[in-house]
């Protein structure tokens with residue numbers, strides 16, 4: 001037994017060290033990727049605002065939104081998508097980062113709203129997004145929310161199940177109105193979303209919609225098939241399948257979709273999803289995945305252009321008019337413009353040499369995406385310092401499952417250091433929880449370096465506000 005244990009220990013140490021070397025040699029060190037830089041004190045800086053200073057002023061942990069980068073990334077996407085037919089739209093995926101102060105900026109720039117819940121639908125209305133720029137997806141649309149969507153005549157309610165057709169039809173009849181609807185296509189048995197194309201479920205639903213024409217106006221074919229894609233190929237493939245479906249649908253039911261909504265899933269070069277093997281190695285042995293290589297990512301201009309050209313070609317092949325195209329990017333728009341700052345509260349080295357850096361943020365409160373994605377991390381007062389040691393960077397919830405990074409190769413840390421985790425703009429707030437602690441404040445730093453609070457840190461009173469005590 002002793003020998004077996006020894007072999008396992010030696011092998012896993014070897015694997016962890018090899019992974020750490022690989023992580024270090026490929027690590028992303030160019031702060032310009034996130035629109036950040038280094039100030040005269042050698043510290044991480046956002047539009048002239050010192051990151052350590054932000055923590056001193058607003059507390060730790062803290063989410064920081066870089067307004068300049070946010071608008072740059074939104075504008076770049078809008079410009080790149082000009083290759084799509086007139087009337088095409090970019091609708092931001094609310095669930096990716098549903099903070100009103102961020103959404104307002106995006107709507108101001110010209111992006112609409114893609115919502116997946118009654119709350120998000122309500123919020124889009126509150127933020128003044130026109131119905132014409134709103135699409136309602138999701139698997140749990142309440143009757144009240146469908147009614148709200150109909151009153152605003154939103155661009156499309158994308159149907160996700162056969163039952164939903166009847167519900168929407170009933171509500172539209174009661175309101176004596178017509179509902180603009182679409183159908184979410186499902187291409188994979190591995191996903192719970194959408195109506196199955198292969199089993200003919202989707203076509204049957206379209207036939208039913210065609211029979212209810214008086215109350216249901218067919219407007220949109222939708223799918224959302226991928227996440228953090230580096231190349232256009234996956235989108236192109238499924239868009240081709242969707243256009244084939246549209247041709248068959250037209251032949252069988254007479255329905256014509258004005259819009260083809262190809263979902264989100266456009267990647268950013270600063271994060272990557274772990275492969276199945278990388279995820280397994282990380283969970284089993286704590287081996288970090290290799291960082292993404294920015295050169296492996298297709299620039300978004302070429303990405304969009306390839307998809308649009310493929311859709312046009314397929315439509316012309318099948319003698320269909322090219323539809324207007326909707327995209328629902330989340331990560332692409334907001335990932336890079338927000339980062340997380342969290343103080344190191346204590347450092348502990350155990351007998352076996354494992355060192356824990358105890359911080360205010362882990363996977364159970366703030367950094368769940370770091371579980372299955374690669375995220376760059378820096379020490380805020382010396383972002384250029386070379387990594388020297390392995391740390392298990394932990395959160396503050398009292399369970400061993402609250403880690404942020406396992407075996408992360410970082411510069412030697414001291415208590416009081418501030419760790420900056422990049423790409424917090426996609427799914428960090430969304431997955432955040434108030435497990436034992438309040439959720440943190442979110443601040444936005446303007447182009448000229450002024451910091452303003454988008455969302456205050458929760459107070460203890462917030463945590464009990466809904467309790468009947």
Ligand SMILES: *Cc1c(COP(=O)(O)O)cnc(C)c1O
Nearest residue numbers: 093224264265266328329330331
């Ligand atoms: C999550 C989601 C998106 C956005 O995905 P990203 O990978 O962040 O671009 C778009 N559409 C739907 C339906 C989604 O569920």
